[in-house]
Amino acid sequence: MLFFLLKRLAGLVATLAAATLVVFLVLEVLPGDPAQVMLGTEARPEQVAALRHELGLDRPAPQRYVAWIGGMLRGDLGRSYTYQVPVAELVGERLLVTVPLALLAMALTTALALGLGVYAAAHQGQAGDLGVMGLTQLGIAVPNFWFAFLLILLFAVHLGWFPSGGFPGWGAGIGAALKALLLPALALAVVQAAILARITRSAVLDILGEDFIRTARAKGNSRARALWRHALRNALVPVVTIMGLQFASLLAGTIIVENVFTLPGLGRLVFQAITQHDLIVIQDVVVLLAGLVILINFAVDLLYLAIDPRLRRR
Amino acid sequence: MALLEVEALGVVIDSPRGPLEILRDVGFALESGRILGIVGESGSGKTMTALALMGLLPPGARAQGSVRLGGRELLRLDEHALCRLRGDRVAMIFQEPMSALNPLQPVGAQIAEPLRLHRKMPAAKAAAEARRLLARVHLPDPDRLAAAFPHQLSGGQRQRVMIAMALACGPDLLVADEPTTALDVTVQAQILDLLVELVEETGMSLILVSHDLAAVAETADEVLVLYGGTVVEHAPVAAMLRHRAHPYTQGLFAARPATGLFRAIPGSVPDLAALPPGCRFADRCPLAIAACGDGPPPLGLVGPGHRAACIRLEAAAATAEAS
Numbered sequence: 001m002l003f004f005l006l007k008r009l010a011g012l013v014a015t016l017a018a019a020t021l022v023v024f025l026v027l028e029v030l031p032g033d034p035a036q037v038m039l040g041t042e043a044r045p046e047q048v049a050a051l052r053h054e055l056g057l058d059r060p061a062p063q064r065y066v067a068w069i070g071g072m073l074r075g076d077l078g079r080s081y082t083y084q085v086p087v088a089e090l091v092g093e094r095l096l097v098t099v100p101l102a103l104l105a106m107a108l109t110t111a112l113a114l115g116l117g118v119y120a121a122a123h124q125g126q127a128g129d130l131g132v133m134g135l136t137q138l139g140i141a142v143p144n145f146w147f148a149f150l151l152i153l154l155f156a157v158h159l160g161w162f163p164s165g166g167f168p169g170w171g172a173g174i175g176a177a178l179k180a181l182l183l184p185a186l187a188l189a190v191v192q193a194a195i196l197a198r199i200t201r202s203a204v205l206d207i208l209g210e211d212f213i214r215t216a217r218a219k220g221n222s223r224a225r226a227l228w229r230h231a232l233r234n235a236l237v238p239v240v241t242i243m244g245l246q247f248a249s250l251l252a253g254t255i256i257v258e259n260v261f262t263l264p265g266l267g268r269l270v271f272q273a274i275t276q277h278d279l280i281v282i283q284d285v286v287v288l289l290a291g292l293v294i295l296i297n298f299a300v301d302l303l304y305l306a307i308d309p310r311l312r313r314r
Numbered sequence: 315m316a317l318l319e320v321e322a323l324g325v326v327i328d329s330p331r332g333p334l335e336i337l338r339d340v341g342f343a344l345e346s347g348r349i350l351g352i353v354g355e356s357g358s359g360k361t362m363t364a365l366a367l368m369g370l371l372p373p374g375a376r377a378q379g380s381v382r383l384g385g386r387e388l389l390r391l392d393e394h395a396l397c398r399l400r401g402d403r404v405a406m407i408f409q410e411p412m413s414a415l416n417p418l419q420p421v422g423a424q425i426a427e428p429l430r431l432h433r434k435m436p437a438a439k440a441a442a443e444a445r446r447l448l449a450r451v452h453l454p455d456p457d458r459l460a461a462a463f464p465h466q467l468s469g470g471q472r473q474r475v476m477i478a479m480a481l482a483c484g485p486d487l488l489v490a491d492e493p494t495t496a497l498d499v500t501v502q503a504q505i506l507d508l509l510v511e512l513v514e515e516t517g518m519s520l521i522l523v524s525h526d527l528a529a530v531a532e533t534a535d536e537v538l539v540l541y542g543g544t545v546v547e548h549a550p551v552a553a554m555l556r557h558r559a560h561p562y563t564q565g566l567f568a569a570r571p572a573t574g575l576f577r578a579i580p581g582s583v584p585d586l587a588a589l590p591p592g593c594r595f596a597d598r599c600p601l602a603i604a605a606c607g608d609g610p611p612p613l614g615l616v617g618p619g620h621r622a623a624c625i626r627l628e629a630a631a632a633t634a635e636a637s
């Protein structure tokens with residue numbers, strides 16, 4: 001068990017290192033001089049040369065890579081060229097928007113999906129099941145940006161219950177901040193919840209057909225009790241696997257949703273950095289996002305261990 | 315009054331090919347402390363009979379007729395009342411000890427569950443009782459085993475755990491559906507010995523569904539032979555060992571030494587979607603005549619407590635004599 005954890009931890013570090021290398025190499029082999037790209041085509045040669053020096057581009061690539069990693073380990077992510085502030089500062093603020101947004105979206109996804117999926121499985125073939133299946137079909141078909149506009153129109157513009165965009169900051173109180181994050185989180189969650197609900201339903205149905213459910217019934221468990229006490233936990237393994245994958249989708253989804261709701265998060269930062277050719281910011285944020293996804297996968301591994309004793313052997 | 319009285323039990327199941335009559339007119343009675351063996355080829359309806367007694371038929375299946383336990387009609391009980399009965403007055407163990415236990419729960423908790431459900435026992439007390447039950451089915455080191463998960467046990471140990479679980483509330487009737495089929499031969503004998511010992515100790519009744527005629531002959535007090543969802547012969551074990559009255563049972567016993575299974579009877583079990591109106595064994599029976607197709611042959615008395623469903627019992631007795 002300890003060995004398993006150490007192995008996973010080593011894997012985590014290795015994956016992260018590989019991710020930094022890939023990001024570095026991609027920017028390295030990309031045609032064009034980064035300094036030129038950042039300054040645009042009208043820049044004068046001496047400007048470009050100055051920037052090259054500032055960015056350390058006149059040093060050999062391995063040396064630059066080591067300097068970059070070393071800086072990251074010390075918490076120094078370099079300076080954003082467009083914002084002229086340390087990237088760490090820039091990213092730090094935005095993490096406090098994007099991570100809570102993704103976590104809230106994941107929480108909504110899980111709650112909706114487990115509720116609907118288990119309900120549908122328990123009422124297989126009945127009206128409730130068909131209703132859930134229809135709803136999830138719709139949820140999967142509707143793109144999340146369109147759903148975001150719909151939510152804004154209904155709850156922000158028409159009913160006025162929620163702000164239509166922007167973020168007051170955590171200084172404005174947890175209530176106000178969560179209120180600003182709820183609609184975007186919902187817009188992100190709908191598609192994922194629809195997918196996860198279907199997976200939950202079929203996982204529960206699979207388990208309900210297992211021999212040990214019949215044993216549970218022979219012991220005197222009612223149908224509902226057998227589902228809650230014996231089927232649900234067994235069904236969680238495939239569900240948790242998908243949740244891990246969905247977290248990556250949610251992070252990618254923040255790029256669009258943060259722009260629709262004008263939230264100052266990582267997604268919006270990436271978007272702006274891309275339009276402004278701020279390569280340093282792009283590089284750092286991509287590695288950061290990769291790190292978040294890798295971390296989540298590690299959490300999923302831990303969840304497996306918690307759920308299934310058969311995996312605890314090694 | 316017998317503990318269990320089954321009369322004219324029938325099961326019909328909906329299938330894509332229309333309703334199938336899986337069981338027809340199954341009847342028998344079982345006294346307390348007695349062991350009934352149910353034998354028959356694969357597909358003869360042994361499991362369906364067991365599940366009908368438990369009220370656990372698969373979706374789409376309906377039972378008719380009468381099943382009385384201690385005078386109480388089970389087929390008319392609602393689901394709630396059945397839940398209170400299952401695991402308390404009637405318990406069941408299954409063929410596959412590998413998959414019949416919840417892989418994510420320690421076995422101690424699984425054994426304790428019926429006590430928590432039916433006796434409303436506090437957790438600590440139920441856990442202690444579970445350890446006592448583990449010792450009772452002769453498992454070593456109950457304290458350690460109670461905390462083990464099913465994958466950490468052998469097949470025989472798991473089946474003992476299943477038996478401990480079934481025994482928890484001291485049922486009047488234990489239904490065992492091929493409890494040894496999935497186990498090693500040496501373990502099979504140990505499990506059967508354990509079941510017999512527990513019947514003698516507790517006075518419960520046991521229905522032992524089995525493929526293995528020898529096992530049934532050694533363990534059971536009486537035998538019920540099923541064919542195509544009907545009872546073809548029902549007799550005390552001693553009488554059955556002396557004389558097989560039904561041509562099918564004769565074939566079954568003759569087939570046994572060769573393979574240990576029943577396959578050696580030429581032909582195969584009837585197609586439930588195209589059942590003949592008369593005797594269901596007719597197309598495989600060496601003694602069949604035109605009259606066999608007229609209607610279901612009634613169960614005739616052959617000896618004390620010994621019945622067989624065949625219209626040519628004398629001819630069958632003569633061939634048995636000759637061989």
Ligand SMILES: Nc1ncnc2c1ncn2[C@@H]1O[C@H](COP(=O)(O)OP(=O)(O)OP(=O)(O)O)[C@@H](O)[C@H]1O
Pocket residue numbers: 327328329334336354355356357358359360361362363372586
């Ligand atoms: N869900 C179902 N739908 C339709 N037919 C079924 C269903 N379950 C069982 N049957 C049929 O019912 C008949 C009796 O099945 P049953 O499981 O009782 O046989 P069995 O005697 O226990 O056989 P085995 O020795 O293989 O366990 C078989 O012909 C089987 O094909």
Ligand code: SF4
Pocket residue numbers: 560561562593594595596597599600601602603606611623624625626
């Ligand atoms: S009734 Fe006829 S077909 Fe059926 S077992 Fe007897 S002799 Fe054979």
Ligand SMILES: [Mg+2]
Pocket residue numbers: 360361362491
């Ligand atoms: Mg069976």
